[in-house]
Amino acid sequence: MRKITLNRPKESFNKNYSYEILIGDHTLTELNNGEEKTVEIPTESENQTLKAKIQWCGSEEIELQNIKENEKIIVIGNKFLNRKMPLIGAMLTIIALMILNLKIVSKNIGIGFFIIFLIVIFGTITVWRNKWLNIKTE
The missing domain is CATH 2.60.40 (Immunoglobulin-like)
Known part of the structure; x- marks a missing residue:
């Protein structure tokens, strides 16, 4: 052995x-x-x-x-995934404000950010889970 x-x-x-x-x-x-x-x-x-x-x-x-x-x-x-990735969840609040059409930016941009956010989260917990x-x- x-x-x-x-x-x-x-x-x-x-x-x-x-x-x-x-x-x-x-x-x-x-x-x-x-x-x-x-x-x-x-x-x-x-x-x-x-x-x-x-x-x-x-x-x-x-x-x-x-x-x-x-x-x-x-x-x-992995320092990025363990330290920085949870901070991306904070973006959900900003995205919600955009989607609710509070005149910060257009609603379409908010929906685009939300879709990108979902893709990143889904990829992190499935595709890149061995990282x-x-x-x-x-």
Whole structure:
């Protein structure tokens, strides 16, 4: 069995959630905020992938074959999606004012912003859901 070190630096976001570390579909361990663990990779899992997950979102996968003995793997949240993306929700108020035709800008522009807003939110929670966490070797 190979040993690897998993590291999750302290983060101000997602600090109350642990990151689940998966080999294939099976949970290997969980990492809390600011935690570092050394784990053993079972020999039967050599051809699988390593992935981090939080709720329904996660990271891209790393092939276990490409990870060397005693290599350090860092799992960190995507700063843009975890810090900045919730602020886009504040735009909903501005969009509502435009749609309600309060003479700030035309109603058509407000509807256009609302459609773009929905596309961005839908893409973030479906298409780009494996971008919420970054996993990299060091």
